[in-house]
Amino acid sequence: MSLHEWAVADAIVSSLVNFCSSRGASRILKVEIVYGEAMEYNLEVLRDAVEYLSKGTPLEGAEIVFKEEKSIFRCNACGAKWDIAEAERLINRALKVEEEGEGFESPLHFIPELASSLMRCPKCGSPDVEMVEGDSVRVSKVVMG
Numbered sequence: 001m002s003l004h005e006w007a008v009a010d011a012i013v014s015s016l017v018n019f020c021s022s023r024g025a026s027r028i029l030k031v032e033i034v035y036g037e038a039m040e041y042n043l044e045v046l047r048d049a050v051e052y053l054s055k056g057t058p059l060e061g062a063e064i065v066f067k068e069e070k071s072i073f074r075c076n077a078c079g080a081k082w083d084i085a086e087a088e089r090l091i092n093r094a095l096k097v098e099e100e101g102e103g104f105e106s107p108l109h110f111i112p113e114l115a116s117s118l119m120r121c122p123k124c125g126s127p128d129v130e131m132v133e134g135d136s137v138r139v140s141k142v143v144m145g
């Protein structure tokens with residue numbers, strides 16, 4: 001069991017319950033949740049956690065749809081942008097990870113926040129880089145009954 005997914009599920013459920021009561025709606029029929037690919041959530045765990053925490057709330061029984069969003073990195077110095085595959089190459093290079101090494105995964109999967117501190121821009125070499133898209137999980141659509 002991953003605590004990370006449960007923490008995310010808890011945040012999602014409580015924000016939806018608050019949203020629902022602020023609108024005076026009695027129940028939520030459908031929810032769409034967008035998450036960045038860099039987050040690497042276990043969707044089965046996340047779905048189970050959301051369903052479990054929804055019990056007894058207006059969210060109980062709602063249809064839950066997950067959508068993955070591309071993660072994009074940007075250099076603040078020159079404006080270059082790159083995707084997660086390039087980011088992993090840059091990080092592996094920074095950490096001197098052996099390409100053929102087994103049993104080691106890029107830390108990007110576990111700590112997306114760490115990514116920007118390990119990377120330098122592939123174009124100009126600036127360390128001033130950040131993840132500008134796909135760095136979070138958010139509710140993108142709510143259908144209330």
Ligand SMILES: [Zn+2]
Pocket residue numbers: 075076077078079080121122123124125126
């Ligand atoms: Zn740059």
